[in-house]
Amino acid sequence: MGIATEAPKRRALGKGLESLLPRVQPAAEPAKPSEPAPESGRPREIPLDQLDRNPWQTRSRFDEAQLADLAASIAATGVVQPIIVRPLPGGRFQLIAGERRWLASQRAGKATIPAIVRQASDEQSMEMTIVENLQRTDLNPMEQARAYERLGREFSMTQEQMAKRTGKDRASVANFLRLLRLPVEIQGKVEAGELSFGHARTLLALEDPETILKAAQKVAALSMSVRQTESYVQGLLNPEQKQKGDEKVKEPLDPNVRQARDELQRSLGLKVKIEDKKGRGRVIIEYASLEDFDTLIDVLSRQRS
Template sequence: MVEKLELIPLKDISPNPYQPRLEFNQEELDELAKSIKENGLIQPIIVRPSSIFGYELIAGERRLRASERAGLELIPAVIKDISNRESMQQAIVENLQRSNLNPIEEAKAYQQLLDKNQMTHEELAIYMGKSRPYITNSLRLLNLPTFLIRSIENGSLSQGHARLLLTIPDEEKQNYWFQRISNENLSVRQLEKLLKEKPKIKSKSKKINIFIKDKESELSKAFGLPVTISQKKDGQGQLVFHFSDDEDFNRIINKLK
């Protein structure tokens, strides 16, 4: 593999289509940009020559974005002459070896490797230095409904809770338990214990609860965000949309319009 270190123009670098990281913390990018402005970029990014123009990023998107914010025109880069497959593998593996990928980004990265390389879970586990059950359990998170996947991505649902919700085949019941996790701040151990118990539903409120939970589920799917409905005996109540950032908030406002 031929490689060399050069200073190249930022404007000549295009993104990596195989980048597994989907979200970047804006405050952390600002902090890194400030550091780069004061001290320069210590660790170079990795690129390869593009067949269209300039270079294609292989690894270091966070450093590239922060360098753009810092106002750099040139950036130190290791230039490698590698194939599409090697570029994808290197981008994914570099990100997976970092500790701050969220569980969904990690699972999607594993799925990319499986799809592109026709690997088995066992082969991928050996390749990544993980156990086969770890890989399988990670990939199973992608089978969750969209609103639960979004909750894992934004940190409002832990991976431990999500794995327990995977044992529930009914999406409506998954939503019911998700609301309880959010409202009662249930730990993973508490949730596990509750799921093993036989459900006790009071006959008086059964119809109301089923209707409310059904509407919560419908709204959660429509907005892609957790929704909670609470109603008193006299008919008064609250409809609450749970959001974690400005993007979620704006999506709610736009849909309501």
């Protein structure tokens, strides 16, 4: 929950709501009492039954416990941070941002909710809903992946453009988009929280859907950590490194070299192999597509600049 104005930190994350959604300009003549009065950016109380859900909402799941807590807070102290809506024909309004507050207000038995009215086209509303959600931290990895994919599909945005609009780096955007290559069953496990983003990104190195499914089942059954999953996947990719009669993967690397390899893999989202012999060797980075290669070049170029 925030204060009555939009949180300042949002303005540092690409274009915020203020810059993309123009304010409704005051009418030259006073509006009729039966019509929604134009606003100049100040919140007004809008009946909950006059609000329609945003059809472009990115979020597909809401934590029921958190929603119940928010409803209890709203019942006690009201909605502190106004939602953002746009006017529709017939005196109705459509949500742009604040669906959790809207749902919680309904549960709290409220009749109205404070809202800031903005003029926005369908395209502006869709883009801002997606971008605003991506700037939050509580979307699950698959919701974020689909949101980035939709920005690219609906608005022909490049990964670099998506990164700038959401305040992320391009490598992060690319890593989320790669999750969409996972089999549907695995995407469901990530969305349900059964597998983390780190687990999912590690499993992507296997590429073959059937192999990924089998590996994911074992990872979940044994409650493997991300580090254990990395070792397990390396063993599948390099079976010659396994000890006979043992599932453990040999780790001959110096701990410092191993740590450097793991950090590179997490940073790049790609499989990295370091061959080290007494301080000399080579670093091998594998990529599965031209998109991965472009991301790699972009990251390395930024490191040099």
